[in-house]
Amino acid sequence: MWGWLKRSRAPELPEPLWRATLARYPFLAERPDDEVAGLRTMAAQFLGRKEFHGAGGLEITDEIALAIAAQAVLPVLHLGLGWYDDFVTIVVHPDEVVARRSQVDETGVVHDWDEVLAGETMEGGPVMLNWHDVAHAGATADTGFNVVIHEFVHKIDLRDGAPDGCPPMPSRAAREGWLGVLQPQYERFVEQVKIAERFGGEMPWLDDYGATAIDEFFAVACEAYFVNRGRFAQEFAELTALFDGFFLAKR
Template identity: 60%
Template sequence: MFSWLRSLRAGPRIPDAAWQATLERYRFLAELPAPEAARLRELTALFLRDKRFYGAKGFVITDEVALAIAAQAVLPVLHLRGGLTWYDDFVGIVVHAEEVVARRRVTDPAQVVHEYDEVIAGEAMENGPVTLSWKAVLDSGSTAGTGYNVVIHEFAHKIDMRDGAVDGCPPLPAGFAGAPSANAARAAWLAVLKPAYDDFREQTILADRFGAEAPWLDDYGAVSIGEFFAVACEAYFVNRQRFGADFAPLLALFDKFFKPRRG
């Protein structure tokens, strides 16, 4: 409600020193061409204007924390039509100092309820907040070589969730990849993503069970096609060269979505 009113308010001015420190820590941001870097800074300021950060268990949200998370969260929507509206289903971002222990409750096919604790670096809730470990966010500054980035992972889930399902296929614009309908666009997307996921899952199984060489991407991507999409997005944004060498069809697909050509 009143989203038009938010558009009348400018984002906060990001001090030059703070912005440069963020770029130095997260080098994949510093590698953006000048026009894209300027756009990133502009959208980061608007993100900081509209989102609310909460420190869990006494963790203090500093300018460094908020700016690091905001700049990386903005990267996937930098060129998307609608920009930050892709993230308008939530306001809160909860940050823990270390990894998060999430309590899980699942019911198996026999209707037996199982409860357990899961240690996670982050989590995105549909129509709800994003939770992140600050330690994992900091680690993302030095793990681009392995394609790891917890912020991009969780915000990729947010993009995927826009149509109500975490299935690896975000809502696609009309005419995406020349498809005549939304259903055709989805089919074209999955025709590229699913074989890549199946191959990746097979590699992780072979590595786990038979000692074969493990894939360089986070093997958590083998859990589901939705997790594979998020893991692939991490690598796409932080190590494009290596991602393109190993996942050329996915690179082309993601380019069509994340960097659409303007007419």
């Protein structure tokens, strides 16, 4: 695998492999030409710096690795790959996995449960994904769902050590400004989900998993922002402006 990959500052992806990736994920191909070119260069650099490991019998192919790389670099296209320098390993399962969880509450009672995971991000550690959802990301863009972007946005969020829905900011004022926009949008989303679940109201367009915590809302919102900007801008105009100011700013 990756016999074509030369570990240089600007490796080149094979044209057929890159074209196949763009065809599979229209939300990449439909971006401006300069961004598509930037994604190609950065995806190759990403492949040169990261290690992929298949789990559950999955064999990592060039197709799988590039599919993940091309989507993973989308959030940092203008930020730079340095935002992902706290880890090396990406573990890919064939499908969602069930993780056994355990927690002790304030009274000392132990609670055990099973959690179905599409992906998971460890602070300072690896990223876990599942190939089924990655492979179908082109089709699920209509719903704003993208597991790769979700998990890699968690990496961005965690760079300051806190999973709080706010990436590192240059000042306290900037942080307060960010949360001043995101927090009300999160609270409104949580209320919409509650009404839908309890009273049969219409579910919001975004994945309702975003109602579990503000950091999950940030990741879920970013999924939609990057793969279906038109619909996201209609639903979340204030967040679109907020994200533009961070993800698209020239540095």
